[in-house]
Amino acid sequence: KRSRPNQQQQHHHHHQSGPAPNLSTRKELYERDFPVYKQPVEIGCFSLDSERRFFNDGRQMRYYVEPERNPNFDLRDGYKDRYIKRDGNVKEKLDHILRWILANKSKLCSKGAAASPCALDFDFVTWRGHLTKLLTTPYEMREGWLLAVTRFKGTLYISEVETEAARREQENRTERHEEMMYWGYKFEQYTCADDVHSLPDPGGVVNTNEAFCTVVQTRLADHRLLFSGEVDCRDKDPKAPAPPACYVELKTSAEICTPKQRSNFHRFKLLKWWAQSFLPGVPRVVAGFKDDEGVVVNVDTFPISKISQLIKNEHNCWKPTVCMNFCCDFLSFVKQIAIEDHPSVVYLFSSEPRRDVTFSVHRDSQYSFLPHWFVEEMSS
Numbered sequence: 001k002r003s004r005p006n007q008q009q010q011h012h013h014h015h016q017s018g019p020a021p022n023l024s025t026r027k028e029l030y031e032r033d034f035p036v037y038k039q040p041v042e043i044g045c046f047s048l049d050s051e052r053r054f055f056n057d058g059r060q061m062r063y064y065v066e067p068e069r070n071p072n073f074d075l076r077d078g079y080k081d082r083y084i085k086r087d088g089n090v091k092e093k094l095d096h097i098l099r100w101i102l103a104n105k106s107k108l109c110s111k112g113a114a115a116s117p118c119a120l121d122f123d124f125v126t127w128r129g130h131l132t133k134l135l136t137t138p139y140e141m142r143e144g145w146l147l148a149v150t151r152f153k154g155t156l157y158i159s160e161v162e163t164e165a166a167r168r169e170q171e172n173r174t175e176r177h178e179e180m181m182y183w184g185y186k187f188e189q190y191t192c193a194d195d196v197h198s199l200p201d202p203g204g205v206v207n208t209n210e211a212f213c214t215v216v217q218t219r220l221a222d223h224r225l226l227f228s229g230e231v232d233c234r235d236k237d238p239k240a241p242a243p244p245a246c247y248v249e250l251k252t253s254a255e256i257c258t259p260k261q262r263s264n265f266h267r268f269k270l271l272k273w274w275a276q277s278f279l280p281g282v283p284r285v286v287a288g289f290k291d292d293e294g295v296v297v298n299v300d301t302f303p304i305s306k307i308s309q310l311i312k313n314e315h316n317c318w319k320p321t322v323c324m325n326f327c328c329d330f331l332s333f334v335k336q337i338a339i340e341d342h343p344s345v346v347y348l349f350s351s352e353p354r355r356d357v358t359f360s361v362h363r364d365s366q367y368s369f370l371p372h373w374f375v376e377e378m379s380s
């Protein structure tokens, strides 16, 4: 059933003989040479304030302050009375990136034929987080994804759609899980200062509306990419390298006490951490290892460039080349499928663990995600 195109597709691809080609997620198929991945270059940044308002600048940047090795940070502190949680029911889709594109239109747009007043020199525009999901797909045994793609003025915009399973999981979150999601942000508060010369303020409010996002440009094989991702903080040393090399990703993880826990950490956690930071060229992850009571018992730095060696002793482990080749082939697949250039046409790509990636086509549906304000401004 899954490998067959639906009727809409069959109609759309009536010129083809046989079923529409789906994309395999079997990791063996992607074990070839590492594809070209150009050093990501930061072309801008933006900030979202405490009320989730957009600013075309770096006002929400924070500065990393190295903690002691065994800090005993209490991540539960403030959960009840100093926590402002972002409203997860508001689906922002690509809106902030589109706002950034419009704010930087003059430097991004190449004026072409009269019919296309503003064409971007990019094949894809998306969130880094969506690309992270693509990188880990061949190894993902639990969660599927839905990615909506629209071709507009030659550029392919990729925006995630929440799966039914994810929505149910969110609704059925336990109070414990709800609190544990706060812990990661609390760790950021213990290790980040608002200014180069100030210190972290663990007594303040944790507000998860606030974000600093980098916008980077790079190329994966023949795919020219523009994507944005949230950055936790930067090295405060004025002699630190330019962005993104000065950025630091912060993570928390369960304390490792047994060989089995170490193996799981390498096989599952480090895959996600590597994929997320490798994409924008963030060179290191600072990890806080916490006990069951939410106390950070030790802190360790993981250079992204060292992660592939770290995992090599692990039996049956993930490989960076499989991640990058799968992503590259998925983007080629999208280019080949999403042909019609129209802001309200969505090609919806669907992945479920151990299944091929399938797709369906939707016109003027609930899945359309390019807002009128963007379409109109890009057309004038």
Ligand code: A3P
Binding pocket: 180, 181, 182, 183, 184, 185, 187, 232, 250, 251, 252, 253
């Ligand atoms: P940890 O991952 O350190 O626990 P990020 O690490 O990407 O900067 O995200 C910051 C924090 O947001 C996470 O910290 C976690 O607390 C929370 N978070 C991010 N993605 C999440 C998800 N999919 N589900 C639950 N919490 C999430």
Ligand code: MG
Binding pocket: 230, 231, 232
């Ligand atoms: Mg973050």
Ligand code: MG
Binding pocket: 232, 249, 250, 251
């Ligand atoms: Mg983080």
